[in-house]
Amino acid sequence: MTSKTIANGILRAIGVLVLIGLLLYFIYKVQVVFIYIIIAIIVSLIANPIVEFLRKRLKFSNTLAVTATLILFVSLIAGLVLLFVPLVISQGNNLSLLDTKSIEIKVVELYSQFSNYLMKHNIDVTQMVKVSDVTSKFNFNVFTDFFNSVLGTISSFGIGLATTFFICFFFLKDKVQFIVGVKKILPDAQEPQILNSIEKIRLLLTRYFIGLLVQLTIICILYLIVLLIFGVENAFVIAFLCALLNIIPYIGPLIGSIIAGLLTMLSNLNGDFQTETLPTTIYVLIGFFIVQLIDNNLSSPLIFSKSVNSHPLEIFLVIIIAGLLSGIVGMIIAVPLYTILKVIGKEFFPDNKIIKVLTKNI
16 A cells, blocks of 8 residues: 555545544534424314315415415414413513512512511521521622513514424425425335335324323313412413423423412512412412322323333433523423334334334234
8 A cells, every 4th residue: 555545545535534523513503494394283283284274175275275274283383382471461560560669679678577487486586587688699680681582582583483383384285395305315225115014103292292282281271270279360370381491301391480470479468478478378389299190190100001012111311411501491302302213113113022112012
């Protein structure tokens, strides 16, 4: 082997590494586009049954059916957003968010009520923490920063939503062309396996999202019952928000309970802390805890084990591992991704003993 051949090999290897690096860098820079595509695919899976219903039962044209379905989705999102307006206004009035002096007074008042409650039980906190120290160390400008971040998030969400629905429109409208195009680029030997995998994945994910919707509906109803029993303002909106947070496994319910407790306390801020505010908040948190027990031990394992054909313990371990590897995002996508991997494993490695055990119900 000559030195020229070795040099050419080294140059080619360097060139390949550079191209791979550039490709990874490109993917990193446009990763948000891939997120939009993934979300659009998920929305397409959810919307496809509605489109088919409009086409076959109501005789809509394909384009009209897709347009009507996406308009329905946008209307639902807009309706859900409008649901939170009364909650924001109500809590805004409670805290006088536009008057930082009033906020400070409310914080001091809440601290005083809490301190008095502890004093009645022979616990003196005035020597440990002074009210002036609390108010001086608390930066009330945080509310302004918070609203600025909220506006930025809303702007980003609007752009993402428009992009996602634009992509989804063509996924639904031209799905036949996409399928034909995919078939043309698939290897002939693996084409049946790939197409069969895609169909199984579509069916299982559709069942999963339906199961998720059923679970959130059950939780929302139970939360609503708890909040109505204790007369919490804007009960439906709070119940819906807390139920929606259950999309994040294990952590979401905890965040929802904290939010419910805070909103309950703020709604009863003008009442007596010992006899009204604190007991009501505790009762609401106990109610939410009972709802979570019902969900974790009855509805959730039953719904998800049936929808994706996986054992509840299997789902639990997958979610925990995904959370350790990728945080909250990993926990959210853990079950759909695991289902996809199981289907692919069964189609391409059917004789593997581990895959046989994991996919025996698929």
